[in-house]
Amino acid sequence: MSHVSEIRAPAAADPARAVTIIRSEEEAIRAAHAAAAIIAELARDPASEKQLPVRQAELLSTSGLTGISVRPEYGGLGASVKTIVDTVRIISAADGGVGQILQIHHVMARGLVNAESEDVRAFFSRELLAGKRLGNALAEVGGKNKFDQKTRLETDADGTLRLNGAKFYATGSYLADWISVSARGADGTPGGALVSRHAPGVTALDDWHAYGQRHSVSGTVLFDNVEVDPSIQTPRGKGPFPRTGLTFPQILHAAIDTGIASGALAAAIDYLNTHARAWVESGVERPTDEPLIINRIGQYAVAVRAAEATLRYAADVFDQHRAAPDDHDLATELILAVATARAKSDEASLAIGSDLFSLLGASSSLEKWNLDRFWRNARVHTTHDPIRWRLQHVGNFYLNGVDPGEYNQITQARQGV
Template identity: 65%
Template sequence: MSTAERSLANAGSPSAVRVLHSEAQALEAAREVAREIAEIAADPSRNGELPRRQAELLSQSGITAIGVPKALGGLGASVETIVETVRIISVADGGVGQLLQIHNVMLRGLLTSSYPEDVRARVIADVLAGKRFGNALAEVGGKNKFALKTRVERRADGKLVLNGSKFYSTGSYLAEWISLTAASDDGGAGILLHRDTPGLTLVDDWEAFGQNNSVSGTVIFDNIELDERFVSRREGPLKRTWLSFPQILHAAIDTGIAAGALDAGVQYLRNQSRPWVESGVENASEEPHIIRQIGEYAVALRAAEALLRDAARVFDQHDRDPENKALQDELILSVASARAHSDSASLKISSDIFSLLGASASLTKWNLDRFWRNARVHTTHDPIRWRLHHVGNYYLNGVDPGEYTAILDAKQKEGATRS
């Protein structure tokens, strides 16, 4: 990327960041910026634009910094509040919700990693100033997601050099810091790169039919000489619940999309739809079949929201007692349940609701298909069938519920992440 392109990508950097003093303030800030984000999302003429303004709104609101612990100058927000901010933003736009989701995941990773204190302090200072994280974890073309081709090698002169590329790099094109994983002869490595690092290229090539505002495109690493302070080596196996944090935030995105779809559909029914000729009523909102179906959608949404809140509360309990095996199990099961219901609710509501709205609702000017497109793309992120498998295996066969962190550990021991 040229200097001009980098400057353009940085154009959305926050000019002033609100300091939030309570979790209630954080939730209100999320609601405030969600209103403007929703207006942008509803405008079909804005489809395909990079979400620079939306990303700037996230940062200026202060909600990108709420996960920073109080000891480091942040709010130290609970998981429940972080989850709720992601849900609120996703009601407005699931793609922008995913920008916030991955930022929070990478921030939590920084806080639990082995990076030295001066590195952590530098990055945290940027986060408090409204800078955001993107990720560069996934790759395409390998046998599975653990077979990393991006590698760190030590040159003859002793320098660590990074080469490779990543895709599905959510938020990276508009982020200040890129958090990535790479293989090496010493096993997997976590690496932090500033967007201005020589040899780093950020490519705007995410062209899916949904979640376009997640800007999940390509990141290329071309003979990048690494500062070893920004390279983290993992010691010991991953925690059983390591994936629960990204998983619960993904559930928040889908729950938000479901709510956004229901609200947009209800508004259309009230203000645009005509009643069916056989109904004998004056307004579509008075049709008994429509009323009943909206009730079904609302029940599905309320169930997803309730399970999401429950899982978030369990998460906060787990964080206060992380070695408690029973709490670990309950966290994995509750997050899996939230994910399954949010997946179902987002797909059902965003797609089925068109059967109530009428043919005119399919016109591009209404932009109502954005909810289904976002739900359909986002729910492919992690197979729900495997979340259900772990729940079912626990109840049927008494098998400890798990995440695929154990598989990752096994693959690394086999050397699968080394080629």
């Protein structure tokens, strides 16, 4: 397979795609486990990391997981944040990169299923229930920071809205049906556009060559004079974002890392039971009877349980916040809770993914087992948003009484938004 691929021509809907419509929270969790079982089997093969996760992405669609955020009045489940978080966690335990495809899909979908425009809500609800996937094209390379962007959305001489620019870290976009793109207007005002990934002028490149999260397909997307349909856009609202504007992507990032940690623990236990040998000094026949290994597995399990517990608590607070968005103290607790979940999941995924080899022995490092994928995925994913700044907000709140915020507010203040 070529490592640099292009997609330009419009693609017809796949008539063979039979998509399940999920009707309950319990059904969503069962669907996630069923899809994860297949995805995990694929992830065990080291050769799979050199292939695009086409089958895995299709499983996300056909299982119905990509449509669970659609509101009941449009035929969907209207899933709670807790259920969305759980599905991302379960998929990420199987493959962190595929979990990130689902994560960014839900982040993009949230704005569309709750759009102010009835037409936009109805259109994208139908698309999501049909298994269509969403990707993002927000970040660029070459600027002084992630918000220094050159992509432009401008009206040409005949009144057509056109998009031009290049994006990187475009998670999921290579295999998506729709791409959410950040851009600036002719006057430099920040905004964005939704475009079909198959539209003329859209080129997706398979050039994400990181050593981890390879299945997140977070490479380049180019936009060359792409015509933008104004009828399906969701214009950015005036004024600052809510304080909690980034808590939804943040909690799903925590779900990814929590999933990676639990996947690493499960893989370590499986290897100890099926392949590892007892150490000669241990005095036991099986490695699973060695006290030092039992103790370390206990430490791993506690780390996973702590990450899962803080993630569940943050999700519960999030659902409370949805019902009372103007409650300042609840918003504060949500930011703190999500930051805590991020910190515990970051810690667990990196520690277990790296340390498991100390228990499993030298043979576990052979490429055929592909056990290093957990650490590689954790190490790459946890660089996306520095945990030191989540801890900064927590520490400043407890030490100095400063309301915890998120970097969207800081950026907007600097830009005068």
